[in-house]
């Protein structure tokens with residue numbers, strides 16, 4: 010349970026709302042547990058036809074909570090952290106996932122979208138995955154899914170330089186289905202979710218299962234986790250996280 014994740018089921022749509030606006034919806038391990046519970050519920054609760062990820066405040070999500078990272082050390086290598094439970098539930102998810110994205114979508118805020126089926130972004134949203142700036146590694150199968158969707162060179166630049174792309178670019182590159190003014194995003198995403206919830210449920214699930222190889226995605230997520238986890242306690246990552254806490258740029262010049 011987490012106060013920072015709110016869920017609501019209406020008309021077959023399970024809305025999952027990031028509700029930690031003062032921290033730009035950065036995701037703690039407690040929040041991952043709540044996210045995993047919601048995503049797992051889609052498998053067991055026939056009343057849930059669609060899952061819809063959205064957010065309060067001016068950011069979709071600033072990604073993993075970096076303060077959590079600092080406290081994790083080599084424990085992140087294990088595959089039983091709440092974040093891994095959530096990733097597994099995403100790999101296994103066979104009902105449609107829709108996302109409504111306004112403002113910043115950083116790290117898993119972006120890679121989550123690659124595991125969704127329909128994505129609505131604000132035209133001025135800013136999507137980024139600065140894994141290399143943080144001296145870590147991609148997660149959520151993004152090392153496969155991002156280059157698959159937008160091409161290797163664009164994906165590498167997003168991982169390596171960490172600069173954001175806007176919502177219009179996300180639409181042009183195929184990360185999003187729709188881009189709209191920010192004040193229309195939630196309504197458009199809700200409308201899409203409602204339409205999906207009205208479709209024949211078994212046909213939708215079978216189609217999604219055919220389009221994604223859940224086992225392959227989970228196997229890759231575990232390999233990514235090895236790279237991610239071993240980086241997490243490295244001197245370069247500690248420098249990156251410490252620099253974030255101290256609101257300064259990291260200095261990797263003496264690390265090698």
Ligand code: COA
Nearest residue numbers: 031032033035071072073074075076113115116117139143
């Ligand atoms: N983990 C922990 N805290 C975070 C966070 C994160 N990922 N992202 C933002 N916050 C916190 C900030 O520390 C700040 O806390 P404070 O008010 O106690 O100082 C608060 O949220 C607001 O963030 P701030 O940086 O002041 O907002 P901004 O509008 O200037 O910038 C971001 C927004 C998202 C661009 C910026 O916060 C950022 O770059 N965050 C880190 C993103 C990131 O690298 N995530 C990890 C990806 S794997």
